[in-house]
Amino acid sequence: MKELLKVKDLVIHYQTDDGLVEALNGVSLSIGEGETLGLVGETGAGKTTLAKGIMRLIPNPPGKIKEGEIFYDGKDLLALGDIEMQDIRGGHISMIFQDPMTSLNPVMTVGDQIMEVIQKHNNISKQEAYQKAGEMLELVGIVKERANDYPHQFSGGMKQRVIIAIALACNPKLLIADEPTTALDVTIQAQVLEMINRLKKKLNTSMLLITHDLGVVAQNCDHVAIIYAGEIVEYGDLQQVFKNTQHPYTEGLFGSIPSLAANVKRLQPVEGLMPDPTDLPEGCKFHTRCKYVQDICKKNVPPLIDIGEGHLVRCVRCQKQ
Amino acid sequence: MYKYILKRLLMMIPVLLGVTFIVFFIMALSPGDPAAMILGDQASAEALEMKREELGLNDPILIRYGNYIIDMLHGDLGVSYKNSLDVWEQVWERFPNTTILAIAGILVALVIGIPTGIISAKKQYTLIDNVAMIVSLIGVAMPNFWFGLLVVIIFSLHLGWLPSQGMGEGLVPLLQSLVLPALTLGTGSAAMITRMTRSSMLEVIRQDYISTARAKGLSERIITYRHMMRNAMIPIITAVGLQFGTLLGGAMLTETVFSWPGLGRLMVDSIKSKDIPLVLGSVIFLAIMFSVVNLIVDIIYAFVDPRIKSEYKKG
Ligand SMILES: Nc1ncnc2c1ncn2[C@@H]1O[C@H](COP(=O)(O)OP(=O)(O)O)[C@@H](O)[C@H]1O
Ligand SMILES: [Mg+2]
Numbered sequence: 001m002k003e004l005l006k007v008k009d010l011v012i013h014y015q016t017d018d019g020l021v022e023a024l025n026g027v028s029l030s031i032g033e034g035e036t037l038g039l040v041g042e043t044g045a046g047k048t049t050l051a052k053g054i055m056r057l058i059p060n061p062p063g064k065i066k067e068g069e070i071f072y073d074g075k076d077l078l079a080l081g082d083i084e085m086q087d088i089r090g091g092h093i094s095m096i097f098q099d100p101m102t103s104l105n106p107v108m109t110v111g112d113q114i115m116e117v118i119q120k121h122n123n124i125s126k127q128e129a130y131q132k133a134g135e136m137l138e139l140v141g142i143v144k145e146r147a148n149d150y151p152h153q154f155s156g157g158m159k160q161r162v163i164i165a166i167a168l169a170c171n172p173k174l175l176i177a178d179e180p181t182t183a184l185d186v187t188i189q190a191q192v193l194e195m196i197n198r199l200k201k202k203l204n205t206s207m208l209l210i211t212h213d214l215g216v217v218a219q220n221c222d223h224v225a226i227i228y229a230g231e232i233v234e235y236g237d238l239q240q241v242f243k244n245t246q247h248p249y250t251e252g253l254f255g256s257i258p259s260l261a262a263n264v265k266r267l268q269p270v271e272g273l274m275p276d277p278t279d280l281p282e283g284c285k286f287h288t289r290c291k292y293v294q295d296i297c298k299k300n301v302p303p304l305i306d307i308g309e310g311h312l313v314r315c316v317r318c319q320k321q
Numbered sequence: 322m323y324k325y326i327l328k329r330l331l332m333m334i335p336v337l338l339g340v341t342f343i344v345f346f347i348m349a350l351s352p353g354d355p356a357a358m359i360l361g362d363q364a365s366a367e368a369l370e371m372k373r374e375e376l377g378l379n380d381p382i383l384i385r386y387g388n389y390i391i392d393m394l395h396g397d398l399g400v401s402y403k404n405s406l407d408v409w410e411q412v413w414e415r416f417p418n419t420t421i422l423a424i425a426g427i428l429v430a431l432v433i434g435i436p437t438g439i440i441s442a443k444k445q446y447t448l449i450d451n452v453a454m455i456v457s458l459i460g461v462a463m464p465n466f467w468f469g470l471l472v473v474i475i476f477s478l479h480l481g482w483l484p485s486q487g488m489g490e491g492l493v494p495l496l497q498s499l500v501l502p503a504l505t506l507g508t509g510s511a512a513m514i515t516r517m518t519r520s521s522m523l524e525v526i527r528q529d530y531i532s533t534a535r536a537k538g539l540s541e542r543i544i545t546y547r548h549m550m551r552n553a554m555i556p557i558i559t560a561v562g563l564q565f566g567t568l569l570g571g572a573m574l575t576e577t578v579f580s581w582p583g584l585g586r587l588m589v590d591s592i593k594s595k596d597i598p599l600v601l602g603s604v605i606f607l608a609i610m611f612s613v614v615n616l617i618v619d620i621i622y623a624f625v626d627p628r629i630k631s632e633y634k635k636g
Binding site: 052055057061082083085086087088089090091094095097098099102103104105106107108116117120121150152153163166167 | 446528529530532533534535536537538539540541547548551552555625626627628631
């Protein structure tokens with residue numbers, strides 16, 4: 001499979017009044033064409049920061065990409081000029097944000113908001129763009145006559161459909177979906193995910209799917225990355241991570257899920273709290289909550305090592321084997 | 322929408338009654354005898370008494386108020402004590418002058434305030450932002466008449482570029498005589514509008530839909546104008562409307578400094594001479610103007626913000 005996105009050692013920090021927030025501390029990952037990578041972690045782990053970092057949408061100030069490289073289709077995104085990056089956004093890489101209620105402009109019709117991205121990335125007339133916007137609406141299950149309505153006339157689930165229509169309107173190669181269903185009613189969550197998955201398959205889009213929910217990962221993803229305090233702690237394909245779980249944090253996440261089918265949301269899977277990102281502990285960042293903690297964990301940051309066939313784990317217990 | 326406008330127009334009636342009530346009683350109970358002011362110090366006691374009787378000043382105050390309201394509802398605002406001219410005509414004659422000044426003032430305020438506010442917000446915490454905020458703080462705090470005198474000293478007395486008194490006749494002289502009063506009137510509002518625009522923009526810049534717009538690959542210019550501005554305008558419109566209403570009525574000091582023949586000066590003069598019908602007439606007129614400006618602001622709202630339009634349609 002051809003590699004579409006490659007992130008290498010990405011470090012992103014925010015300079016705030018309370019100190020330096022070390023949100024992302026050397027994350028590497030890769031997504032192949034047509035593939036879906038699930039990114040799982042608690043609130044504050046740095047998932048949104050990673051997603052916005054790939055889009056180069058980290059607000060600066062306070063945020064800054066300190067180190068690392070991002071390659072999309074062989075292109076070094078961090079080296080691109082602003083104008084070239086604008087062509088990538090929405091045209092090649094699209095992003096769906098966390099909260100559909102606030103992600104649409106309240107004073108523009110949804111049709112205009114879909115047209116806008118189409119006109120930006122295609123050299124076509126207003127009429128054709130309007131036509132295309134209508135088709136996109138129909139594609140996500142909304143009648144095209146509603147193109148002239150405003151966001152407040154839609155429900156949360158419908159708004160998320162509109163946002164999906166915007167994201168897919170220019171046939172991007174990569175879709176970044178940041179907790180696309182967390183803010184929705186449980187009953188609609190499955191529908192929306194099913195729709196994203198169907199469209200993604202149809203358009204052969206790759207996807208970075210950010211979620212709290214391991215059930216969602218099991219149903220939608222090829223690979224999984226587990227992120228904790230700005231570091232990837234376990235990485236591999238579904239089989240490796242789900243059937244041969246190695247990292248104590250991943251183990252904790254599974255321990256809290258009674259069955260894969262159950263719809264579990266925003267739970268505190270492991271005892272204790274995420275460390276304060278302005279004051280991360282020395283050594284393994286998870287040692288404050290780990291039930292297998294040893295002295296060495298408090299001193300050295302364990303490297304991410306391959307325990308076989310690309311299954312990566314960041315834990316001293318795997319080092320010894 | 323029409324139902325809403327009608328409702329708002331009807332709501333002006335109690336407002337006007339309240340305003341006239343307050344002003345009528347303040348004027349009636351304040352010291353000074355209108356008869357003496359009309360006839361002068363030399364008038365005899367009998368003449369004064371006759372004048373008071375003629376003006377109805379000897380009736381109980383509630384009866385006088387009642388009579389006034391009844392006349393007002395018939396469209397009769399009475400005649401001036403001082404010169405027996407019709408109040409309505411005097412007010413109406415001054416109204417265009419005040420409106421010209423208010424429009425010029427608000428234009429000055431918008432031209433300075435909106436761009437400065439936007440730049441300040443987009444460059445938050447930079448040198449530009451800090452300078453703009455300090456200058457606007459001075460602008461808000463600075464008394465109007467003081468700034469008026471300052472520009473008169475600089476531009477009229479020292480440089481001799483522009484007239485400092487009265488309203489010119491003909492287009493060019495009019496514009497020349499308008500510059501200094503409009504500048505004086507506009508700077509205070511400009512400062513207010515700058516601060517309002519900045520905070521409104523800062524609020525909008527943080528919104529998720531701005532991230533969505535960025536994620537579409539739109540240029541920064543389009544994001545600013547199409548996405549930020551249109552949303553940030555909503556609270557700014559209120560501020561501008563209120564400022565305009567204030568300028569219509571509150572130009573008293575500026576009009577006095579520059580001898581501008583507007584409503585504000587008419588009102589000041591009539592208060593000084595205790596010309597009750599003229600004071601009341603001008604106040605009512607200004608209250609009506611203020612309410613109308615507010616109504617227009619609310620209607621503009623509906624065009625800028627579709628959520629409000631839906632609200633109006635419902636009821
Ligand atoms: N704009 C910002 N300014 C300062 N800190 C931020 C900002 N955005 C995120 N952070 C901090 O970075 C850390 C990671 O946040 P985020 O990437 O949103 O996590 P997640 O999406 O996994 O919940 C958190 O501690 C958060 O407080
Ligand atoms: Mg997030």
